[in-house]
Structures are given as C-alpha cells and as structure tokens.
Amino acid sequence: MRGAQGDLLRLVAAGHAESRAELARLSGLAASSVSLRVEELIGSGLLVEEGAGTSRGGRRPRRLRLSPSAGLLAVADLGAHHARLGLLDLSGTPLVVEERPCEIADGPEATIDWMAAAFEDLLAAHGPPGVPLRGVGTGIPGPVDPATGRVVAPSRMPGWNNFPVAERLGAHFDLPVLVENDANLMAAGEARAWPKCETLMVLKTGSGIGCGVIVNGALHRGRGAAGDISHVRVRSDSSVTCSCGHDDCLEAYASGAALMSVLNEQGIEVRRPADVVALVEDGVPEATALVRNAGRLIGEVLTVLVNFINPDAIVVGGSLSPAEPLIASIRAAVYERCLPLATRDLEISTTRSGPDAALLGAGSLLLDAVLA
Amino acid sequence: MRGAQGDLLRLVAAGHAESRAELARLSGLAASSVSLRVEELIGSGLLVEEGAGTSRGGRRPRRLRLSPSAGLLAVADLGAHHARLGLLDLSGTPLVVEERPCEIADGPEATIDWMAAAFEDLLAAHGPPGVPLRGVGTGIPGPVDPATGRVVAPSRMPGWNNFPVAERLGAHFDLPVLVENDANLMAAGEARAWPKCETLMVLKTGSGIGCGVIVNGALHRGRGAAGDISHVRVRSDSSVTCSCGHDDCLEAYASGAALMSVLNEQGIEVRRPADVVALVEDGVPEATALVRNAGRLIGEVLTVLVNFINPDAIVVGGSLSPAEPLIASIRAAVYERCLPLATRDLEISTTRSGPDAALLGAGSLLLDAVLA
DNA sequence: CCATCTTCCTTCGAAATCGAAGTTATGGCG
DNA sequence: CGCCATAACTTCGATTTCGAAGGAAGATGG
Known part of the structure; x- marks a missing residue:
C-alpha cells in the first residue's frame, strides 16, 4: 500500500x-x-x-x-512451555486465540516449523475464505536484534543463540515477518490501550522479569536489549549469584522462578507462576510475604527509571501480575521514593489488554510493515 | 518559514x-x-x-x-553565580560568547531583565547591522515545564518556583522564546556533535548532577523532569540526608557540592568544582580518592539506565568532567556491571562540544521554533 | 585521452494536492 | 418550528509536487 x-x-x-x-x-x-x-x-x-x-x-x-476481507495477520507469543497463537484482522481485532503446548527447548527449527504449521491450521479452521494472509509475527522470550530478526544471547533458550528466526519463518510465508522480544510486544499491545500516554513502561512478570518501553508513542528498542531490568543489582543482605554471573540481580530475588524455588524449598509445591498467585489468593503467608518483597524490590528499581524517563504510566502484566500485593508494593516503593514531579499523574496499574497483549502488539507492529 | x-x-x-x-x-x-x-x-x-x-x-x-544575514539567535546558560551568553547565526555557529557574573539568587525578575539587557548589549557590540534577531533562549539550572516555560520546584533557586520565565523574557523580545533545563540544553548541544548516535545520555557534573536524554535523536523531556539521576539511592555504609528529604541520594555523595564540603571539612579549601579538578590534577590524594568514589557511585547508577535504554554513547560534561579519575571510574563501573549487549559499541567519553554545549543546544532547539 | 559510469542538477509535461467556496446534515435555541 | 452555528463532506480551478529524461561535471580505468 x-x-x-x-x-x-x-x-x-x-x-x-x-x-x-x-x-x-x-x-x-x-x-x-x-x-x-x-x-x-x-x-x-x-x-x-x-x-x-x-x-x-x-x-x-x-x-x-x-474491511474484514482486507487481510489477516497470524501472530504468536512463544513461552517456555506453551505458545499463544492467534489470527487478527488488519485492525488488530482477534478472530481466534488459542494456547497450545510447545517446548521452546526443542530448538528453533522444530519450534518455528511447528508454529508455521499451527498458523496454517488456524487459517484452515478459522480464516474466512478468500481473505489473504498479509503478515506473520511472533514474540520470543529473549533478546532479538530488530535489524536481522535473530535471537541474541538468550538466557533460557538453549540452541537459539544467533538463530535467524525471521528468515526461517519467512521461508514458510512470503510475507512481511516480525520477530520481537515478548516484553516489547506486550508493551506495543498496551500502548494501544493507553492512547493518551506517550511514555510507557510495561512490566512483564512471569518466570522472568521483562520490560518494554514506549517513548513518544513508539517502541524503544535501543540496541535490542532496551528495557532490561532483570540484572540490576538490588540492595540485599544475603548474596545470590545470578545466571548472568553477577551478584544480587533483581531477577534472582523477584522473578517468578526465584519465588517458586524459595517456596519449593519451604516444602510448598509450585510449578508455575500462576500457582504462586493462587497461594497468595488463598492467603498463604509465606507466599504473600515473598510476593510483597518482590514487589518492593521491583519498585525500588523502577524508582530510578521513573525519575529518569518520567513515564505517564507503568503497566504491570504477566502471569504474576494478578497478585494484588505485588502491584501494591510496587506502587508504595515508587510513590515513596520518586520525585513529586515524576509521580504526579503517574498511573501504576495492571494490564488493560489482558493475556493477549503481546499478540495485539504483534498485530500493531506488523501493521506498519504490511501497510508500508 | x-x-x-x-x-x-x-x-x-x-x-x-x-x-x-x-x-x-x-x-x-x-x-x-x-x-x-x-x-x-x-x-x-x-x-x-x-x-x-x-x-x-x-x-x-x-x-x-x-546566509549569515538570515538572522541571529541570542542564547544564555544561567548558572548559580554566572551566566554564559552568546550570539549564534541560524546555523548555530557562535559569533561571540561571553561569561558574565550574575547571581541567580537575585530572583527571576532581576535576572531575566539583566539577561535581556545583556542580549541587547551583545547585539549592539557584535551584531552585524541589518541582521535581525530571530529568537532568544536560555538554560535554567532547575526543572522547567516545557509546555509553559515555567520553573517547577527548583532546589537551588530561591524565589523562582513557578515563575513564568518564558513569558517575562518574551516581554522584552517579540520573538520565539526557549526556556529549558540546562542539562537538557547540554544534551541537545552534544547531540549535534554525535550525529551517528540516536540515543544519548549527557551527564552534567558540576555543583549538582544533571542529565539530559536524547532518544531517537530528539530530546526526551518526559513530564519536565526526565533525566534526573541525582536523587537515586546509592549503596552506602553511612547515611546522609539529602535536601530532597530522602537518605543516601547520589547527589549527597557524588555532586561537586558534596565533594567540596568533604574537602572543606578536611581543611582543604575549595570554592568551586574547578578547584576540585585542580587538586586532582595536582595529585592531592584526598581529592583523587573522593572523585574516584563519586565516579564509581555515578557509574553504578548509570548501570541501571544503560541496561534500560541502551544508549549509543554516554557523554560526560560539566565543570567536574575534566577530572580524569571521574570518567575512568564511571567507565569501569558501567562496563563491569552492564549486559554485554548494552555495552558492546557503547562509547563513554567527555564532551565534544566543550563549555558552550548548552548554548549550542539552545541554538539547535530554537531553530525548530524559528523555522517552524 | 577517450569511453563509461556516477553523481548532481535542471527541464517539462503528468499527476497529486491544495484550498476556497459550496452542499449536506445535525444539534441547539428562542 | 425556523434560524443559526457547527461540523462533515464535495466540487473544481490553482498550485505544488512528482518523475522520467537529459544535460553538466567530474571520477575511473583502460
């Protein structure tokens, strides 16, 4: 166009x-x-x-x-053990969204080919006849070089390092292809739900901690790793070594994975971040205390960033975000420590786009490529 | 135009x-x-x-x-005890730059009227006849609301709070008027000297610590306070209360004012940040150790921000910046703690624009207003 | 030193865009 | 109900912009 x-x-x-x-x-x-x-x-x-x-x-x-018949976008959001897949029309409205099991540890070739097949599947089942597919996109739980569409030094994706994801996906579809970090997609998705906000920080709390940044209405990618907050050093008494090699990273204390490992050591069995949320909702004190502490640590890190970029809103999403104490203690830390000028009118709240935020974001970014 | x-x-x-x-x-x-x-x-x-x-x-x-006769811009950079003033042609080249004593504590009316007179002065002495003045602008050592041109809650400018600086300055000249935070102007000035860098952090080290942020080639203002790093909590053994009311702010440990007060307590007399630089150059160990520590603290704060926005370069300017150990320890901290993806190709160096960076930045920003 | 390739810039008819003046539809108000 | 203010479009001649072709000036490489 x-x-x-x-x-x-x-x-x-x-x-x-x-x-x-x-x-x-x-x-x-x-x-x-x-x-x-x-x-x-x-x-x-x-x-x-x-x-x-x-x-x-x-x-x-x-x-x-x-027009509903103007075209379709096929989008996915890869997680460690499952993927969300969806078809959107060009205005970003989902026709269908599904969650399917999918092991990212199976490696890039298998995963991407599986994804392509799943897209064809969805199209056959839910695509209105005669409406053309106009673009495909996926979120990846690791850093992505925006220029090349390659994964760069991911921490939890064995075998994916430097793999040309966009190229492989593009081999299945001769269409515009988008490959982007999952937190960035989430941010792009939320951005549409916060039209009055020019600067936005979107936190993805799950097994890990990710963050996407919208500056001036546009996704800020930096050199491909922008938004990383998981390896910030936090103030702490003990000393834990993170997978990145440094001590006392935020991720080692406040990520879903960290919370789960502490709970499991205490004999409380949890397998997914959502289990932690359930425990909190059931009023299990160990879980609540842990989540509250995680929120405080995250909030203290956000403090620095809020003073620095003065966002209009901080949006908290991801599988840990339904836990009330998490966002409450994030709020408390930020409002207490930040400059008044930065917190005046600053909104801190949970996702407006819900669990499909990343898919919606993929649609939003793909649109630019499709209608370029 | x-x-x-x-x-x-x-x-x-x-x-x-x-x-x-x-x-x-x-x-x-x-x-x-x-x-x-x-x-x-x-x-x-x-x-x-x-x-x-x-x-x-x-x-x-x-x-x-x-054309040299296309017009002139009159720009200033207000400090606590002196102001730099200059005339630029429309391409931002300085015709003349002067430094004059000026007490900001005299209050906004006196200071701004003095500035207007100084501009007329410079025009009479150095303005080529027939070349029209096309805009005026000034930097302010405190937060400025970009929309209204008012000073907002400055910490070291008694009597200036909420004063409509742009309006008062505009009363003298019926022309586009720019009023902006001094670190932001410095950032805008440096941005022209770093044309290949899209994202830039510009640190102003003087009595205080300021920072301007260039994102995607444009100055990021946020809500008017973006770039503030002086009130970040630092890891520290002792506990010092900052003027902002919180404990252990970076400013209370690493600003020129903080360094000077420690040195003065030790019986080493210093009156200006430049004196500290001189001591370091003379090899006075107390001064060197202090500066090195300040650099480390600043560097640790930058760590978080570098991971977050992935700048292409960090530029250190301001009156403390000539002290070699300062930038050396900033470099050390950042390169040690940041993610490889963020520090690969990250340049950390001193100002390219020199002491006139803020004036050049004012010219650069004014140009947009003049040729709008 | 001559042919050839680049890059810079201009010429001129075709096409897109503008903008001022209408036309159509609607809410508000006496 | 009829008038007016307002906003959403349309129409149509004037203006701007485009783009293909070509000329001008210089690099390159035999």
Whole structure:
C-alpha cells in the first residue's frame, strides 16, 4: 500500500481515525485529498463505510472501518512451555486465540516449523475464505536484534543463540515477518490501550522479569536489549549469584522462578507462576510475604527509571501480575521514593489488554510493515 | 518559514544537508521540487551557494549554507553565580560568547531583565547591522515545564518556583522564546556533535548532577523532569540526608557540592568544582580518592539506565568532567556491571562540544521554533 | 585521452494536492 | 418550528509536487 493511501489505512487500522474528517486532521492532508483517496480505498475493497458516528455539534461523520476481507495477520507469543497463537484482522481485532503446548527447548527449527504449521491450521479452521494472509509475527522470550530478526544471547533458550528466526519463518510465508522480544510486544499491545500516554513502561512478570518501553508513542528498542531490568543489582543482605554471573540481580530475588524455588524449598509445591498467585489468593503467608518483597524490590528499581524517563504510566502484566500485593508494593516503593514531579499523574496499574497483549502488539507492529 | 521551505532550511541549518541532492534524500521531496524551493530561498536571501563540495564519484555538489544575514539567535546558560551568553547565526555557529557574573539568587525578575539587557548589549557590540534577531533562549539550572516555560520546584533557586520565565523574557523580545533545563540544553548541544548516535545520555557534573536524554535523536523531556539521576539511592555504609528529604541520594555523595564540603571539612579549601579538578590534577590524594568514589557511585547508577535504554554513547560534561579519575571510574563501573549487549559499541567519553554545549543546544532547539 | 559510469542538477509535461467556496446534515435555541 | 452555528463532506480551478529524461561535471580505468 503505497504513499498516502497507506498512511490513511494505517490511521484507520490503528484506531486513530474513524472518519474522513479525522483522517484529514491526523494525516495533515487536505480534506479534499482525503476524500479522493478514501473513495479509492473503498473502491478497492480495503475500507468500508459503516453507519454514522456521533455528532460533535454538526453533521455526523460517516464511519470508516477496515474491511474484514482486507487481510489477516497470524501472530504468536512463544513461552517456555506453551505458545499463544492467534489470527487478527488488519485492525488488530482477534478472530481466534488459542494456547497450545510447545517446548521452546526443542530448538528453533522444530519450534518455528511447528508454529508455521499451527498458523496454517488456524487459517484452515478459522480464516474466512478468500481473505489473504498479509503478515506473520511472533514474540520470543529473549533478546532479538530488530535489524536481522535473530535471537541474541538468550538466557533460557538453549540452541537459539544467533538463530535467524525471521528468515526461517519467512521461508514458510512470503510475507512481511516480525520477530520481537515478548516484553516489547506486550508493551506495543498496551500502548494501544493507553492512547493518551506517550511514555510507557510495561512490566512483564512471569518466570522472568521483562520490560518494554514506549517513548513518544513508539517502541524503544535501543540496541535490542532496551528495557532490561532483570540484572540490576538490588540492595540485599544475603548474596545470590545470578545466571548472568553477577551478584544480587533483581531477577534472582523477584522473578517468578526465584519465588517458586524459595517456596519449593519451604516444602510448598509450585510449578508455575500462576500457582504462586493462587497461594497468595488463598492467603498463604509465606507466599504473600515473598510476593510483597518482590514487589518492593521491583519498585525500588523502577524508582530510578521513573525519575529518569518520567513515564505517564507503568503497566504491570504477566502471569504474576494478578497478585494484588505485588502491584501494591510496587506502587508504595515508587510513590515513596520518586520525585513529586515524576509521580504526579503517574498511573501504576495492571494490564488493560489482558493475556493477549503481546499478540495485539504483534498485530500493531506488523501493521506498519504490511501497510508500508 | 512555512511548509516545505522551512523543512529544507532546517535541514541545512542543522547541518544535516549541504547540497540539493542531500536535501532531496533527507526531505523525501523529489529532486526537482528541492531545486525549485532552494532557488526561491536563495532568491529571498536566506540561503547562499558557496563553492563546490567534494565529489562522491560524480559531479561535485554545489554547497549550500544559510546566509549569515538570515538572522541571529541570542542564547544564555544561567548558572548559580554566572551566566554564559552568546550570539549564534541560524546555523548555530557562535559569533561571540561571553561569561558574565550574575547571581541567580537575585530572583527571576532581576535576572531575566539583566539577561535581556545583556542580549541587547551583545547585539549592539557584535551584531552585524541589518541582521535581525530571530529568537532568544536560555538554560535554567532547575526543572522547567516545557509546555509553559515555567520553573517547577527548583532546589537551588530561591524565589523562582513557578515563575513564568518564558513569558517575562518574551516581554522584552517579540520573538520565539526557549526556556529549558540546562542539562537538557547540554544534551541537545552534544547531540549535534554525535550525529551517528540516536540515543544519548549527557551527564552534567558540576555543583549538582544533571542529565539530559536524547532518544531517537530528539530530546526526551518526559513530564519536565526526565533525566534526573541525582536523587537515586546509592549503596552506602553511612547515611546522609539529602535536601530532597530522602537518605543516601547520589547527589549527597557524588555532586561537586558534596565533594567540596568533604574537602572543606578536611581543611582543604575549595570554592568551586574547578578547584576540585585542580587538586586532582595536582595529585592531592584526598581529592583523587573522593572523585574516584563519586565516579564509581555515578557509574553504578548509570548501570541501571544503560541496561534500560541502551544508549549509543554516554557523554560526560560539566565543570567536574575534566577530572580524569571521574570518567575512568564511571567507565569501569558501567562496563563491569552492564549486559554485554548494552555495552558492546557503547562509547563513554567527555564532551565534544566543550563549555558552550548548552548554548549550542539552545541554538539547535530554537531553530525548530524559528523555522517552524 | 577517450569511453563509461556516477553523481548532481535542471527541464517539462503528468499527476497529486491544495484550498476556497459550496452542499449536506445535525444539534441547539428562542 | 425556523434560524443559526457547527461540523462533515464535495466540487473544481490553482498550485505544488512528482518523475522520467537529459544535460553538466567530474571520477575511473583502460
């Protein structure tokens, strides 16, 4: 989709504009030019007119939407032991989302080929006939070089180091391919749910601790590892050596994996981060204390970052995030230690996009590639 | 300067483009359109053609420069006891820079009116006749709300809280006015000297510790306090209460003011941060040890931020920056503790723009306002 | 020193975009 | 109910921008 038409489509797809008038305001084009292009887009079946919107004091706008038959995106979010997979229409609305078991330790070739097959599967079962697939994307639980689409020095993905994921995935589909870190995808997904926030920190709390950063409305990738907070040194009495080789990393104290190992040592059996949340909800004091301490440690780290980048909101997601004491103690630490200027109007809350945040984020980022 | 012409002027003024061909590449306009607009700009006296550039394998480009008579910018950088003042042409080249004594504690009205008089002074003495003043700007050693141009909750500027600096300065000159935090200006100035770096952290070490952040080539302001690192809690044995009310802030250990007060207690008299640098250069062990410790503490804080935003470079400026051990121990801490992915290709070095960095930054930011 | 390749820049008709002046639809208000 | 203010589009001639072709100037390499 070239030039001006692509711009207009993207504005509609991203949910920023719903009428010709809004398109004119946001795109900077003249209203007359917008009308012309929109007419063409409707003619070629990519946009549809759908009833009237609400008046803002004058004539009601004619609502524009992406045609459901404009195309589909196939997206995935890889975890250690399972993957979420979904089909989205071009405006990012999920047609279907499934969770399937999948061992990332099986290595990149097997996993990616499995994913490609799963996509075909979903398409056959849920793809409306005649609607073309327009892009594929996946989240990876490790650092990804955005330029090459390769995994770089992942800590929990044996055999994946430097593997060209985008290339392998692209071999199955001759389409735009997106490969991105999972926390970054989550951040991109949340960003759509926080349209008024220009700067956003999105925390993914699960087995590990990840963080995605939105600066000025766009995902900040840095050199590919931006957002890492798991290897920050925390103030602590004891001394634990992290897998990265340094002492007292946040991850060694506050990650789901760390919490689970402490609980298991205490004879309380847990297998997944969600089990910890369940324990907390059941009022098991050992679990609650641990989670509260984790929140405090995370909050103290966030303190530095909040003073530094002044986000408009901090969003906490991931499988540990439903545990109330976690977010409560994060809040407490941040509000206590940060500068008033930085915490005034700072919102700290749980995910608005829910468990599909990463899939939605993949859709959002893919859209730019598809309509470029 | 409206529309396309403004874009082209800005590209030339900012030093990004030097020929019609470069303008075409960077602006996205067609080469033919660029030629047309450039001809107009030359006709109206804003651009001049100046000899030929170096060939890149074909015909040599005809170099374009902003006409020296296109306009002037008057810029200042306020410190606690003195101000740097300068006149720049629109391409940011200084015509004259002076340092004059000036007590910020005299309050905002007196200081700003004094500044306006000083600008008139400089214009009369060094402004080429017939060249119009096109904008004024100043740096402030405290937080500034970018939207309103007001000072917000400064710690060392009695009487300035919430004062509308931009408004008062604008009353003297009916022109675009820029009011910005001094570390932010320094960052904007350095950014021009590091054209290949998209993400930059610029540290201002003086009586206090400031930091400006460039993300994606643009100054990141956040809510007006972005870049603050002075009130981060540091790991420490003793316990010192900072002016902000919390314990063990970085500023209370590693700022020039903190170093000076320790030295003075030890009977070594110092009055300005530069005196500390002199002591270090003279090999006074007490001073060297202090500076080294300050560098380590700063470096440990930077560690967190480097992992988080993955800058391309960290630039250390300010009156303490010439002290070799400072930057050496910052380097040591950062390289030791950060993730390899974040430090690979990370450059940590002293200012490229020198003492005028803030003035150059003011020019750079003002340009956008003037040629908007 | 001559052919060839690059790069820079201009020319000119075609195409896209603008913007001022309409047209259509709606809410509010006496 | 009729008038007015407001907003959402349309129409259409004027303007800007594009892009393909070509000329100008210099590098390269025999």
